[in-house]
Amino acid sequence: MRIAVLALDGLFDTGLAVVLDTLRAANNLGARVTGGAPRFEVSVVGVRKRVRSGHGFTIPVQPITADLKPDWVVVPALAAVTPETLLPALARADVRDAQAQLRAWRDQGVFVAASCIGTFVLAEAGLLDDRDATTTWSLAPLFRQRYPRVRLDETRMLVATDAGATAGAAMGHLDLALWLIRKQSPELATVVSRYLLADIRSSQAPYIIPNHLAQADPLIQRFEQWSRTHLKRGFSLQEAAGALATSPRSLQRRCQEVLGKSPLAYFQDLRVERAQSLLHGSGLDIDAIAAEVGYEDGATLRTLLRQRLGRGVRDLRAALR
Structure with a gap:
């Protein structure tokens, strides 16, 4: 070659x-x-x-x-x-x-x-x-x-x-x-x-840092800040758009243009990031961590982590040691 x-x-x-x-x-x-x-x-x-x-x-x-x-x-x-x-x-x-x-x-x-x-x-x-x-x-x-x-x-x-x-x-x-x-x-x-x-x-x-991506656009930056304060409550597009003084359609469109994903997908990115942080330093079990990021049980969070990161909870804990 x-x-x-x-x-x-x-x-x-x-x-x-x-x-x-x-x-x-x-x-x-x-x-x-x-x-x-x-x-x-x-x-x-x-x-x-x-x-x-x-x-x-x-x-x-x-x-x-x-x-x-x-x-x-x-x-x-x-x-x-x-x-x-x-x-x-x-x-x-x-x-x-x-x-x-x-x-x-x-x-x-x-x-x-x-x-x-x-x-x-x-x-x-x-x-x-x-x-x-x-x-x-x-x-x-x-x-x-x-x-x-x-x-x-x-x-x-x-x-x-x-x-x-x-x-x-x-x-x-x-x-x-x-x-x-x-x-x-x-x-x-x-x-x-x-x-x-x-x-x-x-x-x-x-390796992606969601906060870094949010800096590319003022609306996305405000959406990121709103999302971090609502991780435990769960996601509502209508509520998010209202808090940001924009329409759901505008928020959807802007997220797609800047991030290439929906507001819900970005919200889940932030959940994953927060869950990784808690896996590393909190000592909480997976069910408690799930509750901290808005899920009723650890099974749902386990599935999300494996889908997004390609690794299970045990592997993630080991990698973060």
Whole structure:
């Protein structure tokens, strides 16, 4: 597999390093464990002759020439963690040139992949339109509003489509690299993940902080504050909308636009977050915790936790120790 890693100024140093180191580990371990030749031909390319990382390190890149014909192009994240820093970065000339190059590659049948904020570069180029995708959960509200044609699900760690793949926040670069290895050899991907002490993750849901997402919109922020004071009472859309001086329809629409979910689903996110906190520090049994977040019994809460987080109460308690 020929992989071109497209380096842009101000990229996330760890993202680039994780992709390169994981693929190098696959080549080394593949040769040692299976006796086979290296499976990945990796090059670092740039749309400019000089590229510096987010920490100011010079990244040696090779120019993009007509004879460079990768199977996959990987775009590491830019080191921009807020809308105020990301939007100007997306408007830079080199990023625009990178988007044009990505479109040209895609027209030639090359698959494109990105993790974390690198997914914004793909979306800005129009390469995710009318496709499923994931991104860093922390900027999902911005992504959803900026790219309405993309079917975003930020709870997923990795999403593959006919055009390529997108992965989640920050260390999602590792999940993406392991996924590329798995396409060549599931056995080798397992060996690499064990050498790197890297668990295979399918979801970002356990890492999402609902309060952070609420900051993206004043109405959602007020809804979040109202919800936290009503967790024990249960959810009423009519009551919530009345308390926020808006209509149920407007609250529904705004939650969908910003969060990609209904008010009830977000209310349940807050219940899950509160339940996790109580599992960690309260010493309460599951029935008492259920009562604290508005459920009559622990069985309902157990089901919700497993649906949302993919783990049962015992596993969650163990993970939080």
